[in-house]
Amino acid sequence: MITVGVNSLKDTIFVIAAEKCKSCGFCVASCPRKLFSLGTTINSHGYHVAEIKDPDSCIRCRACSTMCPESAIEIMIGEE
Secondary structure (H helix, E strand, O other): OOOEEEEEOOEEEEEEEEOOOOOOOOHHHHHOOEEEEEEEEEEOOEEEEEEEEEEHHOOOOHHHHHOHHHHHHHHEOOOO
């Protein structure tokens, strides 16, 4: 299962690989805008999957994906 978010300009896509997420909370702690939370969705390993609450407020710093030890978060900007 993959969770996907898109900002309203449709120039940024957020992909969270739910099965890789281990609820460590590093994305929650590292986001300067506090846009991430551990959601109510539980993956097959029993972990709550991270989710982005407001994609439009993202400043695209990629702190969340950089800090994720499981590489479960990918941010694609524009034509990347």
